[in-house]
Amino acid sequence: MAELIQILVSGLAAGSIYALAAVGFTLLWQASQTINFAQGEFVMLPAFFVLVGVHFLGLPLWPAIFFGLLLSLLILGVAFKRLIVEPMLPHGTLPLVIATIALGLLLKESVKEFYGATAQPFPAIFPQTVYNVMGASVSLQDICNLAVSMLAIGGLQLFLSRTRTGRCMQASAQNPAVAEILGVNVKRMVLYTFLINAALATIASVLISPIYLAKFSNGETLGLVAFIAAIVGGFNQIRGALVGGLLIGVIDNLSAVYISAEYRAAMPLLLLIAIILLRPQGLLGTKEGRSV
């Protein structure tokens, strides 16, 4: 029982971080039909921005995190939209997908060149305390990671459903032509979506890097797992991406302990295959038709 609690808590904590990246996938897809295969690198990169702030600019941790957030908003939000998505989108989804794969490689190799191939220690933002809960060792860091991720996703959900701008963002995603005629600045709403994705990636990066260290290749697994989480939960639903992320996190940890640590990476893929066969719209997703 104690072991199960431990696995569940750490699985949910990891899963909530996958969910942050998965939510980014769904947001970009809904707002601009962008499937961002550089999403893993988007989560890897902000940690290095923070490290640049700490090591090269001599900033304390929290100002460095703020610096990392600003750079992420600028590069992973504004520049990504203006320099890659906008020029590529008129050519269709596939060229854009290929462009994001290329971007992912570029980001990964650039970090390797600039910062080196070795994993960099990343300062912990939460205390490393471990509590004993019903015999299980539960880390405060896991609890805090879970809480911050849930707050971020819950806050985003509230923003989208309870604010004027959120309503405009929803409208822009659902029917951009009509939204434009009703006076909604659709281009601005799409930009907000990219900025939110960059912010979510920064949060995920800052939460996960103290555990896995900051490494140029971190995005490979993260991107794949987040993509699977988004599909499993439902690519057109934020709450689907959340559920998908949590589910993958828990299954990953459970399978590592109870099935095989060697094959743990295969479990999310098996789940993905099962979902695509049995419920292609995802667990919480809705069927969606698109005219071509």
Add this chain to the structure above:
Amino acid sequence: MNAPILSVRNISKQFGGIRAVNNVSFDVRKGEILGLIGPNGSGKSTLFNCILGQLKPTEGHCEINGKSTDGVRPADLSLMGVGRTFQQLSVFPKMSVLDNVILAGQEHEGTMLSRLFGKSDAGLTDKAKQLIEFFRLTPYLDTEAGSLSYGQQKLVDAAMAFMAGPGIVLLDEPAGGVNLTMLAHLKDRLMTYNRDHGTTFVVIEHNMEFVMSLCTRIIVLAQGEIIAEGSPDEIRSNQMVIDAYLGG
């Protein structure tokens, strides 16, 4: 006679070698319900899109309350007091009926800051609820618009068109795909709104019965030109219209 709320002045629209609309002029006065009819290819949709600023006329221009609509973005037409419905459904399917109707009015309220930090409904909930009640959609207030029947979604569409308090509403085939019961309801609501608020309507429609019973004046287009104009009774008895359009 009161001044025209909409003036269409010598509008022509050329697509390559085809003149879809040829030198069309007419006025619409406050409180009128004008029907714009004609067979497929007669140019009525092109004319409608020219009026709404979605197509730039080759010649001529439109005026709303004496102000030219030249260069006005479709999004800004509602600021000039123009509402519209679309031929295709224009609701936001995953948003509630209430949110759909609020959205139709909120972008003309407040500043960029108040949009980010102000009241989430822009103070429009009561007005939106009144319109939803007017179209008898109150039971569906919190229902996702996309889950309503086609006819009910057309009513949401209409409620959205009225949200910004327009002086004139352009309705693009409001009867298309709507069943008879819902059609009677829609007609009743439009006539009541017209009577109570004096709102002007311009209606493009294929459904002759709907147009004849709703409109106070009808303009008939053929090959891009006006061939007849008058009351529903006059149009009904116009031999040219009967020959050309009603299969008489």
